[in-house]
Amino acid sequence: MYQFVKYILLLFLASLILTSCRQKQGDKIKVGFSQAMTTDDWRKQMNSAIKIEASLRPEVDLKISDANNNIAKQIEDIERFISNKVDVIIVSPIQSKPLTAVVEKSIKAGIPVLVVDRKIEGENYTAYLGADNIEIGRIAARYIISHSKGSGKIIEITGAKGSSPAYERSLGFSQIISENKRFKIENTIQGDWEGESVKTPLKTILLQNPNVEYIFSQNDRMALSAWETAKTLGVENKIKFIGVDGLNTVNGGIELVKNGVLDGTILYPTGGNEALKLALKMYNKEPIPKNNILNTIVIDQNNAEIIENQMDKVDQQQAVIESQQGAIKVQEREYASQNNLVRLLSFFLVIILSLTIYSIYSTISISRKKKQLERINQTVIDQNNEIQEMAQIAQRSNEAKLNFFTGLSHEFKTPITLIMSYVESLIENEKIKGTALIDEVKLIHKNSNRLLRLINQLLDFRKIEEQKFTLRASNTKIYDFTNEVMTNFKGEAARRNIDFQLICKNKNLELCIDRGLMDKVYFNLLSNAFKFTPDNGKISISILENQDNTVRISFKDSGIGIPENELSNVFNPFFRASNNNKNSSGIGLHLSKEFVLLHQGTIELKSKQGTEFVITLLKGNSHLQPSEIVNNAENLNMTPNLISDNLDIETDVNQGIAISESEKHTLLVIEDNIDLVTFLKAKLSGEYVVYTSDGSDAIEKTMEIIPDIIICDINLVDKDGYEITKELKKDLRSSHIPIIILTAQSNKESVLKGLQSGVDQYLTKPFSLSILQQSVSSLLFNREKLRYYYTNNIYRVEPESKFGNQEQSFITKMNDIIKMNVENPKFSVEDLADKVGVSRVQLYRKVKAIIGINISDHINNVKLEKAAELLKSNNMNISEIAYSLGFSSPNYFSTAFKNKFGISPKEYKSSN
Structure with a gap:
């Protein structure tokens, strides 16, 4: 029953669609018209x-393409008509020769071509329609000869070069003139059918030859321009002007004749309606002449008004026709809408009947199956509940295991990092260098690095599974990055006589990568290569730029390779190849692939005579999200200088980037443990200028040096770390300095007390040196962000803002004092320091630390802001403003104002 109803509906719908399509489409005669221009x-x-x-003939589908006087576009339009297989093509050529080939192509394709107005070269077209341009030239010449009463000197203005009407009109005109010896064409001006092309050359000719009697222009626009040119010379009444076109429009030929501008114009009919009639005859293969000539007449003062009235009546009739056609189209749309409505109602009626029949059948069928479905449904619900309960139990169990696994891995990191910090100190100890003990210490360091890298891999795997990785990419010279990582493996390569090469043509090539993550990819791939490559083998890295804006990085070795049937499983977690008899966690390659995918790249594997991993990365950074891109300064050198897994490589632990003393931040360590102070100073002196205090003079030393950051212990000689922090945070001179508490007290109450005293970071001993270094770096970075905020909001700090209360109060108070004294020329930095309650040196350091500029520049900026307000009010001149604000001279004021606002005070005042 259901199939029967479905077939009825489908049959009715198909008939409705087919009928509608027949009504809409019909058999149309497609006519393409390529118009030269409509200017x-x-x-x-x-x-x-x-x-x-065309509107009078519903069977015609007319398409008009405007070439805009562009020959290439006109050829393209005709080519499109040919490819669309129109029935007839009408062409009004821009120039004769360039269109000959494409017209011949249409004829060969079986599409008849009607050429209108202008001809092409040769006779390879179906028919031509237009006025006889040679005869138009002759008519103009005869008119001049019959009406001439003067010198007989004539100037001819032709159309565009290469245009057939221009050539033919000029030919006919010269034929008649040459037959009469009294008349002579004194000059010929090459125009382009537009009036502007006439004025300059005609003015020169008229100045040289004022006795011209007639000017014949090959269209009315150029004739009007010739008259205007003659008028500028005062000779417009001495010369008679003849044009061609005879349009009944504003500034058309008929109006110009009636107004006495032109002596006469030759009617050049457009032949638009005749063109379509001829096109339909060509489509119906009716016999038509090759050349179809439109009639023309001379329009002068005798018949201009009569012809204008006739043309007005034609225009009125055309307007009536258009109105009637519009009404017919409205009726057709109403009919089509009503017809569709009837069909739609019929369709719905069939649907309703079909659904009624189907509902009766369904009611009977449903009543039989209802009880059976209810039983099945209840069984499914019970089974689903059991599955969900089991899944929740399994998920909780799995989550508990993973949390224990992750927590334990984190617990391993702290003692390993502490071991590595002290082992690095032992390696640097001069007393054990050169002794047998140094090898044992390096072995401890190597295995500590190895263990730390394995733990990091396990934690990375957990983070990948939870999708917690965030890319921190920056522009990196990939050759230098690769060479730096390779340095860690060169010792192993030399020991085992492995040919280890880097191939790269462009050493300045930059890629946007997360150096930390890409370092892990490199280490995994190179560790595997060295692990499975025998002695005297070969390992190479090649970097190649592709033409599709990508870079190909290949890691190739001459090792044992991977069985072909196992290649697709290599990047799966915990996979181990059948020919791998070495210790392996099985997650390194999985992590490498995930890290490459985070860069929107790809990694592929080839294994023939060894193994080759190919990483493909995109150039630039447009493929990354803005949140994934950081500045080079923010992206710390994440490439760890660690010893690779299972390798005997010696490295210099303390390789760092040399920073000049003037560029370093200042750091004050307040600690009474001399050994710890020595250790921290040794570790941090490379990046910071480190000062120390045992706590007895902590406040005084802070006020003396105003450091960029402080590391402070809690248990000290005189005052504890909490008291020192409270005093420094309350003091206006030091409130902006970030403070890190470094203590062995890790209980909740101690941490809470430290945070309440105003510390910015609380770290417990034993501490990780890398965490301490990163904490210092992060706090300084946040201080830079605070400075950026004040620098960009320095003149509009609001009291209700929650961002940096101490600094905000200081800036607000300082700005108020400056604004109150901005017109006081004797107001100095010393006066300002005295009013805010600090010394001149402390004021300089405080302002420099918060907003990044010296106090003198800041005062000048406030004065310049006031100057801008005074210039807007327009009550004082520039010199008065300069002296009122304490500037030594108006010239110095103008220079300072332009440096700040980019324009001079005079320009600023004018613009407002």
Whole structure:
């Protein structure tokens, strides 16, 4: 029953669609019209005439393409008509020769071509329609000869070069003139059908030859321009002007004749309606002449008004026709809408009947199966509940195991990092260098690094599973990055006589990568290569730029390779190849692939005579999210200088980037344990200028040096770390300095007390040196962000803002004092320091630390802001403003103002 109803519906719907398609499509005659341009009224009238004629013939589908006087576009338009297989093509050529080939192509494709107005070279077209341009030239010449009463000197203004009407009109005109010896064409001006091309050359000719009697222009626009040029010389009444076109428009030929501007114009009919009639005859294969000539007449004062009235009546009739056609189209749309409505109602009626029948059948069928479905449904619900309960139990169990596993891995990191810190100190100890003990210490360091890397891999795997990785990419010279990582493996390569090479043509090539994550990818791939490559083998890294804006990084070795049937499983977690008899966690390659995918790259594996891993990365950073991109300064050198897994490589632990003393931040360590102070100073002196205090003079030393950051213990000689922190945070001179508490007290109450005293970071002993270094770096970075905030909001700090209360109060108070004294020329930095309650040196350091500029520049900026307000009010001149604000001279004021605002005070005042 259901199938029967479905078939009825489908049959009815198909018939409805087919009927609708037949009504919509029908058999249309497709006519393509390639118009040269529509920059003048004559072309617009041609388009209007052909559209009206097409509207009277519903069987015609007319498409008009405007070439905009561009030959290449006109050829392209005709090519499109040919490819769309129109029935007839009408062409109004821009120039004769360039369009000959494409017209011949249309004829060969079996599409007849009607050429209108202008001809092409040769006779390879179906028919031509237009006025006889040679005869138009002759008519103009005869008119001049019959009406001439003067010198007989004539100037001819032709159309564009290469245009057939221009050539033919000039030919006919010269034929008649040459037959009469009294008349002579004194000069010929090469125009381009537009008026502007006439003025300059005509003015020169008229100045040299004022006795010209007639000017014949090959269209009315150029004739009007010739008259305007003669008028500028005062000779417009001595010369008679003849034009061609005879349009009944504003500034058309008929109006110009009636107004006495032109002596006469030759009617050049557009032939729009005749063109479409001829096109339909060509489509129906009716016999038509090759050349179809439109009639023309001379329009002068005798008949201009009569012809204008006739043309007005034609225009009125055309307007009536267009109105009637619009009404017919409205009725057709209403009919089509009503017809569709009837069909739609019929369709719905069939659907309703079908659904009624189907509902009766369904009711009977459903009543039988209802009880059976209820039983099945209850069984499914019970089974689903059991599955969900089991899944929740399994998920809780799995989550508990993973949390224990992750927590235990984190517990391993702290003692290992502490071991490594002290082992590094032992390696640097001069007393054990050169002794047998140094090898044992390096072995401890190597295995500590190995264990730390394995633990980091396990934690990375957990983070990948939870999708907690965030890319921190920056522009990196990939050659230098690769070479730096390779340095850690060169000792092993030399020991085992392995040919270890880097191939790269462009050493300055930059990629946007997360150095920390990409370092892990490199280490995993190179560790595997060295692990499975025999002695005297070969390992190479090649970097190649591709033409598709990508870079290909290849890691190739001459090792044992991977069985072909196992290649697809290599990147799966915990996979181990059948020919791998070495210890392996099985997650290194899985992590490498995930890290490459985070960069929107790909990694592939090839294994023939060894193994080759190919990483493909995109150039630039447009493929990354803005949150994934950091500045080079923010992206710390994440490439760890660690010894690779299972390798006997010696490295210099303390390789760092040399920083000049003037560029270093200042750091004050307040600690009474001399050994710890010595250790911290040794470790941090490379990046910071380190000062120390045992706590007895902590406050005084802080006020003396105003450091960029402080590391402070709690248990000290005189005052504990909490008291020192409270005093420093309350003092205006030091409130901006970030403080890190470094203590063995790790209970909740101690941490809470430290945070309440105003510390910025609380770290417990035994501490990780890398965490301490990163904490210092992060706090300084946040201080830079605070400075950026004040620098960009320095003149609009609001009291209700919650961002940096101490610094905000200081800045607000300082700005208020400066603004109150901005017009006091004797107000100095010493006066300001005295009013805010600090010394001149402390004021300088405080302002420099918060907003990054010296106090003198800041005062000048406030004065310049006040100057801008005074310039806007327009009550004082520039010199008065300069002296009122304490500037030594107006010139110095103008220079300072332009440096700040980019324009001079005079320009600023004018613009406001």
